[in-house]
Amino acid sequence: MATIVLDCSRCGSKDQTADLSSIFTVDGNRGQFINVAGFCRGCKKVLGISLVGNHRHTVQEVANYLGIKDDLTNICEIIEISPPCPTPNIPDYLPDNIERSFLEAERSRISGNILAAGMTYRRALEMATKDKARDLPARKILAQRIELLAKENRLTPALADWANHIKDLGNEAAHEEDEPTAADINALAALTRMTLIYLYEMPERVRRMREASQEQGAEA
Structure with a gap:
């Protein structure tokens, strides 16, 4: 099973390995990308991940690697994670x-x-x-x-x-x-x-x- 290193939006762990499965490609406004289900090895919870190839690899090459037990971190970029990573929620007008x-x-x-x-x-x-x-x-x-x-x-x-x-x-x-x-x-x-x-x-x-x-x- 392919893996990728990411910051988990479920448990907040940094540089965590996730196992990838359930691949399908999408042609949308952002061009072609890959949607996969990722399973964080820290919290064991599922993440929705959208991938594209990096500057040296195409989406199809990334898709081909997904069927192989390999680390994809260095051949692709994560363009979206669902649920999104939490961000600070700051009230307005504070000193x-x-x-x-x-x-x-x-x-x-x-x-x-x-x-x-x-x-x-x-x-x-x-x-x-x-x-x-x-x-x-x-x-x-x-x-x-x-x-x-x-x-x-x-x-x-x-x-x-x-x-x-x-x-x-x-x-x-x-x-x-x-x-x-x-x-x-x-x-x-x-x-x-x-x-x-x-x-x-x-x-x-x-x-x-x-x-x-x-x-x-x-x-x-």
Whole structure:
């Protein structure tokens, strides 16, 4: 069975070998290419892969090699993988330092480095809540700042309640012997993203929509 080395979009492993099967060629807008089913040797899950030949090999040559037990990495190029590899999902209108921290956390989570992800999601939350609570009574603990922001209607009560149910808001990533699970980090990622949306993206979108509405009213 032919193989190829790729970055698996299912489990996130890099330079992973996948076994290829179920070949058929397609003539489409991109020209002729090959669709194959790939089975990641890391997670054992199936991937949909579209291949073309590289600058030295044609699609037909790649198709011929698929029937042979051989590594095709050096004779073809992957033009698409399904499901696609995850990409960072960054809220709009963040301050630069908070955006950098959240982007670093997203990249760590996607690559499977959950310890780093936990600490950097927490750092993004720390910076954002301190920034937005500057005019409120000082709160040293992150969870308290989130609760205070909810009481001031800058966050929803549901977000504050959600924060209380997430394992110490990523603190165990730095201080506990047991690593957080991928599910823990995914929950922390979702909470952090929604918090940033409420604190920065939504107010800025409302401000811009209001300004646009006022400008249209003035022109009428």
